[in-house]
């Protein structure tokens with residue numbers, strides 16, 4: 001399908017430059033806590049799969065992060081690699097699951113302590129602002145994005161984030177409909 005392959009070593013810097021805020025924030029959580037809860041592993045794992053990370057590399061990627069903190073390698077292999085193989089259709093119902101769309105993510109529930117979801121929808125204003133500032137947004141860009149989110153225009157807020165971080169270029173649809181669309185367009189735009 002034209003998707004290029006990515007490797008575990010590439011994920012961190014791709015996240016910084018090309019991921020939408022939902023996925024970027026999960027990578028930031030992974031960097032700082034070396035853990036993601038169940039729904040985060042699903043949402044982020046399927047996104048990375050869509051971005052071209054193979055199953056073997058996904059296991060390698062999450063294994064190296066999770067075992068940096070409290071999960072020992074044995075426990076990882078027993079408890080977590082099943083979920084990754086499941087995402088890739090190798091366990092359970094053997095369905096080749098697709099990455100979640102924005103609508104699916106926005107409509108989902110996020111409990112306290114979980115990091116998946118859409119930050120424009122699920123974060124309160126103060127934590128959304130802090131997250132955007134951490135990603136380098138400021139001034140009128142920051143205020144525009146916050147205003148869209150506050151008005152309930154979550155995908156528009158995401159489109160504005162894209163515009164603000166891609167020298168004014170809009171997404172082809174103007175709106176973000178899929179995290180992997182944001183990623184692919186960003187990647188394409190970065191190519192000479």
Ligand code: SF4
Pocket residue numbers: 020021022023101102105106117118119120154155158176177178179182
């Ligand atoms: Fe992610 Fe979609 Fe929300 Fe953007 S609008 S942060 S891509 S879920």
